[in-house]
Amino acid sequence: MSAVPSPSSQPLLDVRGVYKRFGGVEALKGVSLELHPGEVVALAGDNGAGKSTLTKMISGVYPADDGEIRLDGQAVRFSTPEAARVAGIETIYQDLALADNLSIGANIFLGREPMRRAFGVLPVLDRRAMAQAAKETMSRLDFHVDRLEAPVGRFSGGQRQAVAIGRAMYWNARVILMDEPTAALGVPEQRKVLTLIRNLKAQGRGVIFISHNLQDIFAVSDRIVVLRRGSLAGERLIAQTTHDEVVKLMIGG
């Protein structure tokens, strides 16, 4: 494996030698991964390589059988995705997990809606605060929408992706896992999502970007971690590798 110089900062997320077994199948055999603030790490590998097992362990869907996960240098063990989210690890799902009939603000605050008191007594949803937060959050993503009350179902795929990312951002997610965020999108929309990822990077967040699309990976990532059959096949700085080399790592040529 070629030496990959680590950025000087302490890693935001430090996954050390994690194992995962499902019955007789070893899904992950001692995989390590570091993610630094402001860094985009692509996670690549063929189907069944262990990408989604690794991300599910990081996001609290299930625990590791062995090894540890450190967040800001502290060992963490999440029993639920909720716990991971509270700690600042947010997953952007392929199907986005948005309520299409609600506004951007209502989606950002879904499950944690701010309330105010009408006439000093009656608790009511603070829609103005939600709309204001939506406007500010989305403008940080260079997403300018003129009708904040419109349900997100009216937006395009890339715009909805931006809403999901905006929600993660608003709640101060520092590690953002994105599972094939460009897979279901057309080319212009894919470009928007890559722009969003660069934006998160500029804000000093760490992004783990899972993709099959090497072009997207090379366009946006700093490093690439390739898994093969549950093990680390290789790790490269994007600036120092090629499509061919990554493909060879993936298929084990």
Next chain:
Amino acid sequence: MSAPSTSLLRANRHSKAPHPWLVRLAALRAWLFLALLLVTFEVWARASYGVSFVLSSYNAQSIAVFAVAPLLLALGETFVIIAGGIDLSVGFVMGLSAVLAAHATNAADSSLPPLPAMLVGIAAGLAVALVPGAINGWLISKLKVPPFIGTLGMFGVARGTAFLLAKGTTVPVTNDWFAALGNGRLLGIPVVVLVTAVFVLFMHYLLGQSRFGQHTYAVGASEQAALRAGIGVGRLTRRLYLLSALCAGLGGVLYTARFTAGAAQAGEPLLLDSIAAVVIGGASLFGGSGTILGTVAGSLVIAVIQYGLVFIDVEPFWQFVAVGVVIIISVLVDQTQRKLGGER
């Protein structure tokens, strides 16, 4: 970041977004329907009988009283349907509450003054409704029984229990307070209408301004989205079916008050009317949309059709045809709006 890439993220409105006025018009369609019906009956009544349909406070009050029971059922059904469910048990839950309210009032009358005796009856009628409501919620949230099947089962259970409790007949009540609740007036307005109006305001607030209402919409749009946002979907579901049953219970109590007798079949014809009111009011049976004010308009549409056709002396069976046609038109308008609105 470079300028061209940021401009890519500008929300473009040419693609899917419909004109705002079109959306508002669609939300108001039940009220437009209502206006159209009132105009039609007005013209017909004047042409045929030389009287006004609309400018008669007797007609207005009759329609309002007529609309009360199906509206109460429809209010709870609105929440359930927005959440993507359905409650078929409400009609007989209403009957069960009506019968039990009558029995409890009669039992309390022997030992208590009339006012507290009535309150005992009301409390019993509302409380008994919570039992089928709780079972519905449990079946659907814990045992994952489809709402259609679970509440259909409870339809049968509540129906049988109500008839057994009533011993197959009606249960008369002699409590004067109860009779006053059902037939009295306050400031010239029937008390049952006032009670229902207050309840409508409460439900409107609950759906539009509370977290509970907001989460109801979210679950109807995507249960996965709600779960991932940390919403307790199971608990929400159980509360929704309790709320629906409570509405039916209130309907049953007011029925007993109005007719000074509880009857197991009190809500039998009202189930389909209440679902129709919700659909005419703009809710989608696929969940995710609907409003309380729409449901109020939907209930009034049905009440005006039923009362108006009698008023202009059309054979009563035409009511069913007319309500059926209005339901179909509502669904067609809804589908067209969805296409124009670009919603999935």
